[in-house]
Amino acid sequence: MTSSSGFSAQTLSVLAALCDEPSQWQHGYALAKQTGLKSGTLYPILIRLADRGLVEACWQDEPQPGRPRRHLYRLTAAGLASATAALARAARPKATKAARTPAVRGAVVGVVP
Amino acid sequence: MNRLNQAAAAARHAAAWLLPAGRRDWVTAIWAEAHEVPPGLARLAWRAGGAWVIAREALMPRRLGRAALFAAAAAAAAWAAWPQPGVGHAAVSRFHVVATVLLLAGLPLLARRFFGPATASRAGRFLRVFSCAAILALLPAFAIVEAFANLTPAQPAYRYVFCTAQGWSNVQGCSAVLGKSTGGPPWVGEIPLLLMTIAYLGVILFLTSRRSQVTRGTLAVGAGTGLLFGVVMYAVAPLGLTNGATDPWLPGSNADPLVALAWVLLFGGPAAAAALAAWRGRGPGGARLSRSVRIGQGIAAGVLANGTAALFTTAFGTGTVALMLKSPWLLHVLNHGHYLTAIAAYRYEANAGAGANVYLFMLIWFPVIGLFMSALAAACTTPGRPAPRELTPVPATPGNQ
Numbered sequence: 001m002t003s004s005s006g007f008s009a010q011t012l013s014v015l016a017a018l019c020d021e022p023s024q025w026q027h028g029y030a031l032a033k034q035t036g037l038k039s040g041t042l043y044p045i046l047i048r049l050a051d052r053g054l055v056e057a058c059w060q061d062e063p064q065p066g067r068p069r070r071h072l073y074r075l076t077a078a079g080l081a082s083a084t085a086a087l088a089r090a091a092r093p094k095a096t097k098a099a100r101t102p103a104v105r106g107a108v109v110g111v112v113p
Numbered sequence: 114m115n116r117l118n119q120a121a122a123a124a125r126h127a128a129a130w131l132l133p134a135g136r137r138d139w140v141t142a143i144w145a146e147a148h149e150v151p152p153g154l155a156r157l158a159w160r161a162g163g164a165w166v167i168a169r170e171a172l173m174p175r176r177l178g179r180a181a182l183f184a185a186a187a188a189a190a191a192w193a194a195w196p197q198p199g200v201g202h203a204a205v206s207r208f209h210v211v212a213t214v215l216l217l218a219g220l221p222l223l224a225r226r227f228f229g230p231a232t233a234s235r236a237g238r239f240l241r242v243f244s245c246a247a248i249l250a251l252l253p254a255f256a257i258v259e260a261f262a263n264l265t266p267a268q269p270a271y272r273y274v275f276c277t278a279q280g281w282s283n284v285q286g287c288s289a290v291l292g293k294s295t296g297g298p299p300w301v302g303e304i305p306l307l308l309m310t311i312a313y314l315g316v317i318l319f320l321t322s323r324r325s326q327v328t329r330g331t332l333a334v335g336a337g338t339g340l341l342f343g344v345v346m347y348a349v350a351p352l353g354l355t356n357g358a359t360d361p362w363l364p365g366s367n368a369d370p371l372v373a374l375a376w377v378l379l380f381g382g383p384a385a386a387a388a389l390a391a392w393r394g395r396g397p398g399g400a401r402l403s404r405s406v407r408i409g410q411g412i413a414a415g416v417l418a419n420g421t422a423a424l425f426t427t428a429f430g431t432g433t434v435a436l437m438l439k440s441p442w443l444l445h446v447l448n449h450g451h452y453l454t455a456i457a458a459y460r461y462e463a464n465a466g467a468g469a470n471v472y473l474f475m476l477i478w479f480p481v482i483g484l485f486m487s488a489l490a491a492a493c494t495t496p497g498r499p500a501p502r503e504l505t506p507v508p509a510t511p512g513n514q
C-alpha cells in the first residue's frame with residue numbers, strides 16, 4: 001500500500017526515523033525500536049532504499065568487545081531530499097493518514113512548516 | 114542452547130551462500146544486530162525476521178514458481194530420456210541424464226554467486242530460458258536417436274543400409290550383430306558432451322548477468338540474429354547434414370538459395386551483429402562507451418548469434434529426427450507424400466539417425482566462427498578515438514589584438 005508520496009507507510013516511518021538526525025549513523029535495532037517494525041519488515045525496506053541510493057550503509061569501525069561489528073545506516077543527500085519531499089507530500093492531503101506511526105508524526109511535525 | 118545457536122549460525126551461513134554477494138552483508142548485519150536485542154523471545158523473533166529476509170531474497174515466490182516449472186520440465190525430460198531396461202548403453206545414458214539435469218539446476222546458482230543476478234532484459238531472460246529448454250529437449254531427442262542409430266536392424270537385407278549409414282564403407286568389416294545394439298555412446302564421448310553443455314550454459318549465464326555489463330541492445334541483437342540464422346539453418350538441415358537424409362526435403366545443392374543464405378548468415382550474421390552492437394554501444398544514460406568496451410559488446414553479440422543458432426538448429430533438428438523415427442507420418446510428409454518402400458524408408462531413417470551427430474559439430478564450430486567474425490567486424494567498424502589535436506597558438510594579428 002503506497003501513499004501519495006510513492007512510499008509505503010512503513011517506508012515513510014523508516015525515512016522519518018532516519019530524518020531525525022540525518023548526519024548520524026543509526027543501528028538497525030534502534031530504527032526498529034523507533035519505527036515499531038520487525039526485523040523482517042525493516043531490513044527489506046533498508047535494502048530497497050539502499051538499492052535506490054537513498055540510504056548508505058557501512059560497518060562499525062570499532063565494535064564493542066565480545067560483540068560483532070554492527071551495520072550502520074543514514075540517508076544520503078539524495079535520500080534526505082527525497083525523504084523530506086515524501087514526508088511533506090504525505091502530510092499534505094491527509095494528515096491523519098501520514099501520521100499513522102509516532103515516527104512519521106514526529107518527523108512531519110519537524111519537517112513540514 | 115549453545116549447540117542450537119551453532120546450528121542456527123551454520124544454517125544461516127549455508128543459506129546466505131544462496132544470496133548474491135551484495136545481499137550477504139545485510140544478512141550478516143541482521144545477525145550481528147541480534148546481539149543488541151534482549152535475549153529470549155525478542156531475539157528469537159529478530160532472528161526469525163532475518164531468516165525471512167533470506168527466504169525473501171533468495172527464494173521469492175516468482176523464483177519458487179520458476180523452480181517448480183524447471184523441476185517439472187526436468188522430470189519430464191529425464192523420464193522420456195531414461196533408457197529402457199536391456200539397452201546396451203544404459204549406464205552412460207543414465208549418467209548423461211542425471212549430470213545434465215544437475216548442471217541445469219546448479220550452474221545458475223553458481224552463476225548468481227559469481228556473476229551476480231541476471232540482467233533486467235527481455236532478451237537476456239529469453240536466452241536463459243531458451244538455452245535451458247533446448248538442453249532439456251535434447252535429452253529425450255538424443256536418447257531416441259542414439260537408441261535407433263545404434264540398433265542393427267533385425268532383417269539381413271537392411272544390414273547393408275545400416276552399415277553404410279554408419280559410415281562403414283567396407284561392408285565386409287561391418288561387425289554389427291543383427292537385432293542387437295552396437296553399444297551406444299562411449300564414456301569417452303560423454304565428457305566432451307558435458308563440457309560443451311557447461312560451456313554453453315556458462316557463457317550464456319555470464320553474458321546475461323549484470324557483471325558482464327553486456328547491454329540490453331547487445332543481447333537483443335545477438336538473440337535476434339541467432340534466431341534468424343537458426344531458422345534458416347534448420348530449414349537447410351532439418352535432418353542432419355547428410356544428403357541421404359535431406360534429399361527428400363531439399364535438392365541438396367550448394368547453389369540452393371536457402372543454402373547460400375545459410376552460408377552468408379554463418380559468417381555474415383555474427384559480423385553484422387557485432388558491427389551493430391559495437392556501433393550502438395551506449396552505457397547507462399546514453400553515455401558513449403570506450404572503444405574496447407564497444408568491441409567487447411560486438412564480440413558478445415557475435416558469439417551469442419552463432420551460439421543461439423547452433424543450439425536452435427540442434428534442438429529442432431534432433432527433435433525432428435527423433436519425431437520422424439517415432440512417427441511414420443512425418444517421414445511421409447518429409448517425402449512430399451511419395452510412396453516409399455520399407456527399405457527406402459529405413460534408408461532415410463538410418464541416414465537421419467547417423468547424420469544427427471553433425472549437429473554436435475555445429476555446436477562446437479558455430480560459436481568459434483562467431484567469435485572470430487565478430488572480433489574482426491567489431492575491430493574494423495569501431496573507430497578509435499581521434500588523437501587530441503595540439504593547440505597551436507594563433508598568430509597575433511593586428512585584428513585580434
